[in-house]
Amino acid sequence: MIDVSDALARLVDQPLTWREEAAVEIADHLARSVGGVVDWDEEADEEWLSVLVRDARVAMVSTTLRLILAEERTSGDLEVLANGGTVILVPSFDAPVMHCDIAVLGRVFGEEEKLRELELETFSANDLWFATV
Numbered sequence: 001m002i003d004v005s006d007a008l009a010r011l012v013d014q015p016l017t018w019r020e021e022a023a024v025e026i027a028d029h030l031a032r033s034v035g036g037v038v039d040w041d042e043e044a045d046e047e048w049l050s051v052l053v054r055d056a057r058v059a060m061v062s063t064t065l066r067l068i069l070a071e072e073r074t075s076g077d078l079e080v081l082a083n084g085g086t087v088i089l090v091p092s093f094d095a096p097v098m099h100c101d102i103a104v105l106g107r108v109f110g111e112e113e114k115l116r117e118l119e120l121e122t123f124s125a126n127d128l129w130f131a132t133v
Helices: 005-013 020-034 078-082 102-109 125-132
Strands: 037-039 048-053 056-062 067-071 086-090
Touching: 005 086, 005 102, 020 037, 020 048, 020 056, 020 067, 020 078, 048 125, 056 125, 067 078, 078 086
Parallel strands: 067 086
Antiparallel strands: 037 048, 048 056, 056 067
């Protein structure tokens, strides 16, 4: 299990954000590196850029938080790309391997009530995406 509570809490404790353009550049770079495409609905004010390979999410980049979630296989130079941001690696976006305190999730993503839909003991990166879009 991957407890992401501390990593996400640091995002709030040190409120560093990046420009939307930086997030787009990172997602584009990741997509090229894995032979994928970027999926993002900018008009809908979506806060995640998703990197898809054959319609499966393999990475997500926040448009506001300095946060990248990625499958372990995409880990090449993520720390450099994140430029001081937070990188969380998961074996798969479907694997329910993450855990986080609900209060931390609420502080980071807002709408704590909506986040209660997550199975907080173990959830996947895709579950987090669905709960926060």
